[in-house]
Amino acid sequence: MTKFLAVEILSINGENLISEGGSIRFITDCAGGHRAWDFAYNSLDDSFTFAAIQKDSVLFTRQRVERIQSVCGFRRKCLIPSLHGRDINTCLLIPRKMSNADEGDLIINCYTGSEDFCLGSFALEIKGSTTSKGPAVSYYNSSTPTFHSGHISNIRCLISVNSYLISGGGRGMLAVWRLDCDHTNQPGLIGWISLDTGVRESGPLYSCPIDKTNRNVKSMCDLRVMTLLGYQTHQECIFVIAGCSDGSIR
Numbered sequence: 648m649t650k651f652l653a654v655e656i657l658s659i660n661g662e663n664l665i666s667e668g669g670s671i672r673f674i675t676d677c678a679g680g681h682r683a684w685d686f687a688y689n690s691l692d693d694s695f696t697f698a699a700i701q702k703d704s705v706l707f708t709r710q711r712v713e714r715i716q717s718v719c720g721f722r723r724k725c726l727i728p729s730l731h732g733r734d735i736n737t738c739l740l741i742p743r744k745m746s747n748a749d750e751g752d753l754i755i756n757c758y759t760g761s762e763d764f765c766l767g768s769f770a771l772e773i774k775g776s777t778t779s780k781g782p783a784v785s786y787y788n789s790s791t792p793t794f795h796s797g798h799i800s801n802i803r804c805l806i807s808v809n810s811y812l813i814s815g816g817g818r819g820m821l822a823v824w825r826l827d828c829d830h831t832n833q834p835g836l837i838g839w840i841s842l843d844t845g846v847r848e849s850g851p852l853y854s855c856p857i858d859k860t861n862r863n864v865k866s867m868c869d870l871r872v873m874t875l876l877g878y879q880t881h882q883e884c885i886f887v888i889a890g891c892s893d894g895s896i897r
Contacts, residue, residue, distance in 0.1 A: 675708050683738070700735060735761045739805040739812070741826070756832040760802025760814055765794040766824070770832040797822045797836040806875045808885050811837075815872030815889055823885070842870055842889065842897055 675697050684699035698707040739758045759767040769792035800817025807813075812824040812834050819842035824834035871892035879885050889897045 675710075683736075700738070735759050736801060736803045736816075737805050739807060741807055756826075758805055758812060758832075758834065759792075760805055760816065762801045764798045764800060764802070765796060766798070766802060766814060766822075766834065767792050767794050768832050768834060769793070793833065795824075795834060795836065797824070797839060799841075801871075803871060803873055804875045806877050808877045808887075809879050811879075811885060813875055813877055813885070813887060815875050817871050819870035819872060819891065821872060821875075821887065821889065842872070842891065 684697070686695070686697050688695055692711070694709055694711045696707065696709045700706075737760045741756045741758070743754050743756065753772075755771045757767075757769050757771060761767070798814065798816055798820055800820060802814050802816040804815045805812065807826065810826050812826050814822045814824065820839060821842070822839040823837045825837055826834055872889045873892055874890040875887060877885055877887040891897060
């Protein structure tokens with residue numbers, strides 16, 4: 648049996664962090680075979696939430712802090728059946744408050760990337776409950792997700808930088824989308840580039856040159872963007888760091 652544990656971290660002299668002797672604050676039986684997982688602490692109701700993607704389902708569990716060290720299990724909920732035709736590689740959630748809503752009510756804009764080359768988007772409405780142990784989840788506006796073209800291969804990672812969404816994936820491709828999360832969950836494609844497999848200290852950024860692919864250089868575009876970090880330095884510039892499948896950071 649595989650378990651996920653959240654352990655309170657102890658600080659020695661404010662510098663070295665250790666977990667030995669820390670109190671176990673949360674335990675859940677999570678088995679294995681997960682595509683992705685995430686964990687969060689909600690300070691509003693003093694609770695822990697663990698969620699994972701396993702095959703075609705989203706598994707989640709929620710537990711309040713006062714129930715320390717009691718093992719809790721998953722509740723299985725399929726939020727949207729057949730969201731993509733193939734495996735989902737990444738999911739990004741951006742919450743926003745509902746206008747004229749009760750405390751605890753929330754809209755979450757959801758963006759997904761998969762092996763089918765399209766960026767998926769939909770919205771969830773989370774209604775707070777004082778009686779339920781878990782959150783009540785319902786669709787907001789429409790239960791049908793929308794899909795947006797812009798990639799020539801799979802989408803493996805997503806990040807948000809202020810009012811922009813950046814996606815990365817196969818063929819070394821990075822795409823930039825504009826977001827207006829306060830009014831809609833629909834992204835708008837601004838542009839894209841493709842990183843090549845040549846590692847240089849400096850120089851122009853090429854995008855899988857056609858003349859080289861015509862000469863059957865098969866590895867020229869066999870590069871995948873696996874993970875992204877980014878921040879906006881000023882209004883006209885977004886700085887992005889990409890971790891790639893060839894072991895390089897670009």
